[in-house]
Amino acid sequence: xxxxxxxxxxxxxxxxxxxxxxxxxxxxxxxxxxxxxxxxxxxxxxxxxxxxxxxxxxxxxxxxxxxxxxxxxxxxxxxxxxxxxxxxxxxxxxxxxxxxxxxxxxxxxxxxxxxxxxxxxxxxxxxxxxxxxxxxxxxxxxxxxxxxxxxxxxxxxxxxxxxxxxxxxxxxxxxxxxxxxxxxxxxxxxxxxxxxxxxxxxxxxxxxxxxxxxxxxxxxxxxxxxxxxxxxxxxxxxxxxxxxxxxxxxxxxxxxxxxxxxxxxxxxxxxxxxxxxxxxxxxxxxxxxxxxxxxxxxxxxxxxxxxxxxxxxxxxxxxxxxxxxxxxxxxxxxxxxxxxxxxxxxxxxxxxxxxxxxxxxxxxxxxxxxxxxxxxxxxxxxxxxxxxxxxxxxxxxxxxxxxxxxxxxxxxxxxxxxxxxxxxxxxxxxxxxxxxxxxxxxxxxxxxxxxxxxxxxxxxxxxxxxxxxxxxxxxxxxxxxxxxxx
Amino acid sequence: xxxxxxxxxxxxxxxxxxxxxxxxxxxxxxxxxxxxxxxxxxxxxxxxxxxxxxxxxxxxxxxxxxxxxxxxxxxxxxxxxxxxxxxxxxxxxxxxx
Numbered sequence: 201x202x203x204x205x206x207x208x209x210x211x212x213x214x215x216x217x218x219x220x221x222x223x224x225x226x227x228x229x230x231x232x233x234x235x236x237x238x239x240x241x242x243x244x245x246x247x248x249x250x251x252x253x254x255x256x257x258x259x260x261x262x263x264x265x266x267x268x269x270x271x272x273x274x275x276x277x278x279x280x281x282x283x284x285x286x287x288x289x290x291x292x293x294x295x296x297x298x299x300x301x302x303x304x305x306x307x308x309x310x311x312x313x314x315x316x317x318x319x320x321x322x323x324x325x326x327x328x329x330x331x332x333x334x335x336x337x338x339x340x341x342x343x344x345x346x347x348x349x350x351x352x353x354x355x356x357x358x359x360x361x362x363x364x365x366x367x368x369x370x371x372x373x374x375x376x377x378x379x380x381x382x383x384x385x386x387x388x389x390x391x392x393x394x395x396x397x398x399x400x401x402x403x404x405x406x407x408x409x410x411x412x413x414x415x416x417x418x419x420x421x422x423x424x425x426x427x428x429x430x431x432x433x434x435x436x437x438x439x440x441x442x443x444x445x446x447x448x449x450x451x452x453x454x455x456x457x458x459x460x461x462x463x464x465x466x467x468x469x470x471x472x473x474x475x476x477x478x479x480x481x482x483x484x485x486x487x488x489x490x491x492x493x494x495x496x497x498x499x500x501x502x503x504x505x506x507x508x509x510x511x512x513x514x515x516x517x518x519x520x521x522x523x524x525x526x527x528x529x530x531x532x533x534x535x536x537x538x539x540x541x542x543x544x545x546x547x548x549x550x551x552x553x554x555x556x557x558x559x560x561x562x563x564x565x566x567x568x569x570x571x572x573x574x575x576x577x578x579x580x581x582x583x584x585x586x587x588x589x590x591x592x593x594x595x596x597x598x599x600x601x602x603x604x605x606x607x608x609x610x611x612x613x614x615x616x617x618x619x620x621x622x623x624x625x626x627x628x629x630x631x632x633x634x635x636x637x638x639x640x641x642x643x644x645x646x647x648x649x650x651x652x653x654x655x656x657x658x659x660x661x662x663x664x665x666x667x668x669x670x671x672x673x674x675x676x677x678x679x680x681x682x683x684x685x686x
Numbered sequence: 687x688x689x690x691x692x693x694x695x696x697x698x699x700x701x702x703x704x705x706x707x708x709x710x711x712x713x714x715x716x717x718x719x720x721x722x723x724x725x726x727x728x729x730x731x732x733x734x735x736x737x738x739x740x741x742x743x744x745x746x747x748x749x750x751x752x753x754x755x756x757x758x759x760x761x762x763x764x765x766x767x768x769x770x771x772x773x774x775x776x777x778x779x780x781x782x783x
Contacts, residue, residue, distance in 0.1 A: 537780065542704045563699045566702060583734065659744075
């Protein structure tokens with residue numbers, strides 16, 4: 201058995217038991233990276249030298265019992281929209297091609313405090329706008345299960361890196377499904393925590409009211425343990441929430457009597473038959489374990505995507521106004537005067553999907569349209585939140601697919617934006633309502649591509665989704681950490 | 687309802703967005719925006735009379751803290767990221783004559 205077959209928690213235990221050194225773990229990840237990343241392109245930046253240096257320091261502190269956390273010594277990949285001090289952070293955009301943050305995101309400080317080793321920065325859709333990791337300025341990432349397929353997105357690099365064992369675990373970010381959908385496409389587990397649980401300080405903003413950093417891992421236990429590490433109340437994020445959590449401790453709780461709601465609206469047209477069957481089978485198995493299953497009408501499902509795109513684009517148009525060629529990043533080589541410099545820099549520095557959303561966002565916020573579009577979307581958001589509140593008054597968790605299909609072919613979805621946006625139909629409403637959600641792999645379709653099940657919980661009830669996901673994982677026997685292609 | 691985005695509107699949005707689009711890009715942006723807005727118009731099916739716009743899912747208040755410097759001086763590193771700098775400041779093109 202190779203080191204790379206271990207989960208993050210198994211690895212960390214072996215490190216503590218002195219069976220494996222931190223350096224060996226780092227080298228094992230780089231062996232995979234050197235073998236596969238030229239083809240897969242999971243990483244924008246790798247940090248072999250830094251990681252090896254840090255592994256020695258961490259090893260000493262583990263040996264001295266200074267680092268005793270569950271994930272001490274574990275190599276991790278970080279999505280490239282999360283700031284890392286003195287390490288290139290591009291958001292997969294040309295406009296940040298030379299940006300070296302002078303600080304680290306709070307989530308990164310937390311993983312470093314735990315004694316985890318950052319291996320590099322992972323590829324993504326430019327500014328997290330996309331569901332395929334095809335809009336990156338630094339080339340597409342390929343799905344390790346089938347390299348003609350996309351890994352999903354926007355955290356496609358993080359999810360593909362975990363699937364290909366190019367790291368033991370990873371950080372992603374989720375604004376409309378950007379952790380859960382690529383986790384589903386890549387056969388890994390990924391969670392978006394309740395809004396406000398992980399500090400957004402140092403996460404380069406896309407839609408601030410929706411963005412949340414979250415863990416990606418080989419199994420539920422790893423994801424829960426990493427969620428414990430990265431979560432913290434942070435004064436530097438004014439939307440950070442002071443809350444109780446013990447994610448890892450909740451995964452083995454009994455699910456007997458757990459009330460599961462199945463939204464009928466999630467199983468209607470547009471859903472691939474194999475995905476549907478896989479999800480329904482998981483639910484049946486949970487019922488056998490003592491869960492109580494009921495179908496219900498969630499309602500408003502068709503309104504989530506239009507509301508999401510209005511809100512996310514509006515926030516993006518404001519958040520991305522900081523990229524103007526003055527303080528950091530790319531500046532157009534030729535211009536006439538200040539305003540022309542702004543315009544040229546932004547037009548040459550942003551890719552087409554980013555420009556599309558900035559334009560839409562600027563339009564819906566402009567006078568004359570603000571009420572009709574932006575406020576209408578915020579009112580719709582209130583109704584969506586209300587319909588979830590009603591559902592969670594009756595159910596502990598809601599189960600459905602993470603995405604309508606398995607991984608799409610490269611180049612298939614970019615041509616029709618609305619069709620691409622519809623791929624987010626099962627994930628965006630959790631962001632609008634601030635809910636936690638997790639995607640867990642349950643099997644492969646006939647083409648050999650992973651299928652993910654999504655479990656949503658009420659705000660602050662990650663324990664319910666984690667224990668359900670753990671049960672599904674046990675039943676599905678997908679392999680506690682199946683590595684793509686083995 | 688089919689939305690029509692005029693040349694003036696796309697020009698105006700370009701000013702707001704600080705983007706300079708080529709003729710071809712403008713035509714594409716018009717089409718994209720028209721089809722997105724047609725799609726977003728689906729929201730008009732919903733009766734939202736009397737519903738308060740929800741900008742935030744949780745009750746949030748302004749979070750105040752003392753304005754105390756806690757980080758070390760990183761101005762040199764910050765300036766290193768700037769495309770152009772001069773005498774410890776960001777350098778920008780001339781803004782007025």
